[in-house]
Amino acid sequence: MTNQKTTAIAVVNTLEAKGKALGEQFATRQKKAGKIMFDFKRDTKADGFDVQLGELMIALRLEAKGGRISSDRLRECGIASIPKQRRSEAEWYVCNKAEADAFNKKAKKGFKSLPALKRAMTEAKQSDEPKGSAKSNVGPTTSGERSSDEKTSAIDIVLMVMQQCEQHNVVLQDVVNELNLLTEDNKKAVA
Secondary structure, three states, rough: OOHHHHHHHHHHHHHHHEEEHHHHHHHHHHHHEEEEEHHHHOOOOOOHHHHHHHHHHHHHHHOHHHHOOHHHHHHOOOOOOOOHHHHHHHHHHHOOOHHHHHHHHHHHOOOOOOHHHHHHOOOOHHHHOOOOOOOOOOOOOOOOOOOOOOOOOHHHHHHHHHHHHHHHOOOOOHHHHHHHHHHHHHHHOOO
């Protein structure tokens, strides 16, 4: 039993040691921005900065409950000073390394940063999809979303109202009373 706890602590210390080394390396690079700034080819090699950072992020995410790495844990590992976007891009790169490297080799121009590579891959995937299959992501979506060609029945409207009341903690009877008042006001205005 004691040996198992010691092993778990050793793994945590290893993650923390890796993180502190990466944090120090990032700080050094930031200070010497003109001289040894980030180099895409060097950083995406097997022992490169982004690969090591991405692997560390994956390990921390696996260790975290619910997949979210706490700020305290990032500080403990010494990578809280590395920008969130940089950590996220490194994690994305490690998760999609084979596909990203193949895409980069196939590209006419070599990419010089992870954000540019990621953006180009996303655009290429979107252009590969047929135009009719893409859904608009504008506005709220509901599970019972209908096309504009379909007629909505009274019962469908009632069900949607009930769902909205439930989501927003509104008493259904208050909605019914408001509808009755509006209907009465409309009848008086017409007469």
